[in-house]
Amino acid sequence: MTTSVNRAEPLRLPPPRQGWGNTLWTLFGLAALAALLVACAVYTAPPVISDWQIRDTARPAAGARVSDGKCTAKIVLHLCDVTLTLPTPTGSVVRRVNTVFTGMHVGDYAIRVMADPGRPDLVTTDLALDRLWNRTLTLLVIAGALAAIIVAALVAMVRNRRAGSGAMG
Helix, strand or coil: CCCCCCCCCCCCCCCCCCCHHHHHHHHHHHHHHHHHHHHHHHHHHHHHHHHHHHCCCCEECCCCEEEEEEEEEECCEEEEEEEEEEEECCEEEEEEEEEEEECCCCCCCCCCEEEECCEEEEEEEHHHHHCHHHHHHHHHHHHHHHHHHHHHHHHHHHHHHHHHHHHHC
């Protein structure tokens, strides 16, 4: 009886699947990630930028109201959406503000409406101003991670397509 202990068997791997179905699923996932990146740019970045502009001059706004507000927490990521109304001599300023930050918190948030007297159109909340650095870093990390994943996936798709067409030809 002979054993094949000394005999090396080649390891056979299945050929890589380069079908269009996989490519379409990958593109669908990339489109979803790109939509999240666009949402960061459209809904989260503008309030962060405007809060940096008024961070030193914002004061509690008399007569301002929070007409709609909701915060949700996903593990350590907090998402707060509020609609702020500030009466001014030229009419009411209504602004919907999206605040995204990280941290541990249990319970409700109490907020005050804040505004720069010289720029009442940039009405915000004390919660948003208190967590300005946190919000900035959270936005940069999330947007950077999404962009990196999208670029890496596109590069991998191109490499796989080239390797697949090179193996065929």
